[in-house]
Amino acid sequence: MTLFVHLTAAKKVRSVRRAGIRARSRNHDGLPGVFCLPILPSYQLTHQWARELKRGGRRTVMVAVDFRVPDDEPVFVGYFSGGHERLPSAEAAALIAGCEDPRGYEVFIPRAITAKEVHRVRGVNQVTGWRYMPNAHGRFPCPCPGCVPRGQYGGAKIRQAAEVRGY
Known part of the structure; x- marks a missing residue:
């Protein structure tokens, strides 16, 4: 089972614990699902989207929702502004972990995450990550x-x- 993290507003914690993560986001092809990243050894790389999500209009406190999906489940992985390829979740996590600079990568799971798949919900540093795009400084x-x-x-x-x- 591959461990992923999804960032969401703290006000949704009760809903996530009760019903899981709804498939509200849409990928480049219009499929509904959930954006996430694999848990990486670096805290900053794992939670890199926090600052960009806050810049995009999410003004509330963010939390991290850790969840597990089967290793062979197909997901989409790629750079946020480029094309995404369909890989099993374990290979997608290995691809991002093996990158020299994984900033800007994302994983898209084309379904909702059930409450049974949620591992834990925890607070996250509110100023971690990049703004605009990686290497924009x-x-x-x-x-x-x-x-x-x-x-x-x-x-x-x-x-x-x-x-x-x-x-």
């Missing part, structure tokens, strides 16, 4: 309306700096 953020919507904190400054730079 020192790079100017994209000023397009899709990346920096109107009303976003600091958005006007980013758009103004882009005009000065000629973007």
Whole structure:
């Protein structure tokens, strides 16, 4: 059984313990399921999505839900902005663990996670991870309306700096 972690809002803890994790997210093909990562030796790499999820609008306290899936269950694995390939869960975990830089990788399980599969629910450090994308430090953020919507904190400054730079 492969151990994965899913990050969610702390207000959903009772629901997760009672009914598991619902398949609310959609992958690039529109399939419903659950995004997660395998538990890795590095805490920061295991919980790398926490900061990016908070930046994307989740303002509540996050928790980590650890759960197990069978080793031979097919999942989708890949870099967040690239294509995903279908592999057994054990191979997907080994692929991410074997990467030199696993930041930005994700696993997508195309089904809901039952309450019996949940191993534990625990608190998670709220400032762990990257923002925008891995290795974004020192790079100017994209000023397009899709990346920096109107009303976003600091958005006007980013758009103004882009005009000065000629973007």
